[in-house]
Amino acid sequence: MLEIKGLRASAGEKEILTGIDLTVKAGEVHAIMGPNGSGKSTLAQVLAGHPAYAVTAGTVTFQGQDLLDMEPEERAQAGVFLAFQYPVEIAGVTNAYFLRAAYNAIRKARGEEELDPIDFLDRLEEKLAVVEWGPEIMQRAVNGGFSGGEKKRNEILQMAVLEPALAILDETDSGLDIDALRIVAKGVNALRRPDRATILVTHYQRLLNYIVPDFVHVLSEGRIVRSGGKDLALELEARGYEWLTGQTEGAVA
C-alpha cells in the first residue's frame, strides 16, 4: 500500500528526515515511536503534504501512485488521512458543514454522488456513536473551544466518516485521559480491515495496549534505527530510548 524509500525532508535549512525506508502493507498497523525531535511527526506531516516541509530526496508510493507529486487534497481523495497532533480551530464553520464538505469533496473526486445534508446526517449518526458523541457537537465550530481530548476525538470522528485506506495518527494519544484514549482506540480498531492500514505515531507505549501493532519502528535523528514486533514497544517502555539512540531523553526534548 505504502512504500517509502530514502525519504529526506527539511524545514527551512534544517534537515529533519535523513533517509526513511518503510513499507506498509494493507491490513497492517505500524507504530512509529521515538523521542521528541526524532522526526516522527514530520514523517506523518510530510506524508499528508504539509507545506512547511520540503522533500529533498526519496520516493513515496501510495497504491501505485507517486504521493509526493500530489496536492494535500489529492492525497486525501486517494485515501490518506492524517489525524493532526494539533487540530486546527476554524471559527465560523460548523463541524457539520466541514465534515460534509470534506466527505463530498472526496466523493466528488472519485466520481461518486454527493450527499445532501439530510442523507449525510443519517450516515453521521453511526459515526458519532464510535466516538460516543451526540449530534449537538456538529453545530459547534470546528474544534472551537474544544478541550485537547475533544479535538482528538473530533479527528477520530473525521477519520471514521472519511474511511481512509491509510490512516496516520500523529500523537493522537498524547494528553488524553484513559477514557479518551479508549475512544480513540475504539475508533481506530473500528476502521481496521484487510484493505486498510494504519500508522500510529506515538511517544508512549500506552496506546499500543489498546491498538496492537503488527510492527514497531523506532525513529532517531530522522531515520528508523530499529524495527520489530509489538514486543519492541514493551522493551522501549521498560528501557527508554537511550539504548537505541545513544542520547538521553532530556537532551533531545
Added chain:
Amino acid sequence: MTTLYAEAFERSTRNGGGKGPAALVARRRAAFDRFASAGFPTTRDEDWRFTPVAPITRVDWRLDAGRLDAGGLVSAAQLEPFRFGQPGWATLVFVNGRFSPELSHRPELPAGVSVEPFAEALARDPEFVERSFALVAEPDATAFSALNAALAHEGAVIRVAAGADLAEPIHVLHIATAEAAGAALQTRTILSVGQGARAQFVESFAALGDGASFTNAVTEVTVGEGAWVEHSRIQRESESAYHVGLTQVEQGRDSHYRSFTLAMGGAIARHDLRARLGAENVECLLYGLYLGRGDQLVDNHTVIRHEFPNCRSWEVYKGILDGRSHAVFNGKVFVTPEAQKTDAKQTNRNLLLSDTSRVDTKPQLEIFADDVKCTHGATVGRLDEIAFFYLQSRGIPRDEAKQILIYAFAAEVVTEVASVPVREALDRLVQERLGIRA
C-alpha cells in the same frame, strides 16, 4: 461650494422645509449655519484622516432629487431581491430618497406601533417629530449630519409604544436607481422604542444600476427603559456611489441594543455609529462586517459612551478586503468617571485577500473610571496556511478551502444576528457577494 448648498437650503425652506413646528424649522436653520461655517471635513481632520471626501465634496450634486418622480421608476419585481423573500414585513420603500407608497407594505401593526414616512409623521404628530428630530443625533456630529438636518425631508419615522412586541422586523428600504446619478439623497430616519418593548429594524441602502449617487443618511434611535432592539444596517449601494451615514443611539436603563452593520457598496462609504449608554445597567452590542474590493474605500467609525455604572458594551467589527480596496476602522470607547463596573470589549479583525488591499485600524479606549474591565484589540492578517492545509488534508480543494475560510471569517459576526430571518438573509447576501457556493 457652500453656495450650492445655501441655495438648496433656501429653496427647500420655501418649498416645504419651513413646515412643521417653529423649533424644528429653527433647528434646521441652525444646523445649516453650522454646516456652512464648518464646511466639509478634509483629511486634516483627525476623524477623516484616511478618508478623503473630496470626490464627494467637489461634485455639484443635484440637491432636489427628492422631487424626481419616484413613481414608475422601480417595479415591484425589481424590488423583490431586496425584500429578502419577506413580503410580510412592514416595509417603507424610498426610491431615490422619495417615499413610494405603491412599493411600500404597511400591514396592520400592534396598537401603538406606527411606521410612517417623514411627511406623514410630521402632519400627524408634529410635536413628536419636533422632539425627536436631530436631537438624539448630536446636531454637529459631522458636517454631513448637519447638512442632513438642514435638508432632509424624507425618511421613516417608526414608533414602537411601551410594551409592544414586534414579531417581525420593520424594513426601511432605500433604493437608488440609474436616475439618481449625480444626485444627493438626504434621508433621516427616526426609530423610537418605548419602555419594555421589543423590536427589530432593518435599514437597507441598495441600488438598481451603477449610478454615482450620493447618499447622506442619518438615523436616530431611542431605546426606552428595559427595551430590546435589534437594528441591522445593510449598505449595498452601487460601487460607483458615495455613502455617508450616521447612526446615533440613545439607550435607557436596563435596555439592550444590538446592531449589525454590513457595508459592501459604495466607491467611498463611511458610517459613524455612536451609542450613548445613558443610564445604568445597559447592554450594547455592535457587530460589523465590511467587504471591500476593486477601489472601494470603506470606513467605519464607532463611538460608545459609557456614562453610568454597570453597563456592558461588546463590539466586533470584521473586514475582508480584496483588490485595491482600503478599509478604515476607528472605534472609541469612552468611560466617564461615573461609569464604574463598566465591562467593555472591542475587537477589530481584518482579512486581506490581496497584496494591494489596505487597512487602517485604530481602536481607542478613554477610561476615566477606575473599577472597570475594558479591553480592545485589532488584527490585520491573511488566510492561515495551517488552516488551509487542515482543510486540504480532508480532501477539500484549495479553492474551496479558501472560500470556506473567507466565509468562516465573515460568518463569525453574521451568526451574532439574533433575528433568524434577518440572519439568514444576511448570510445569503454575504455568500453571494463573496462568490461562495452554498
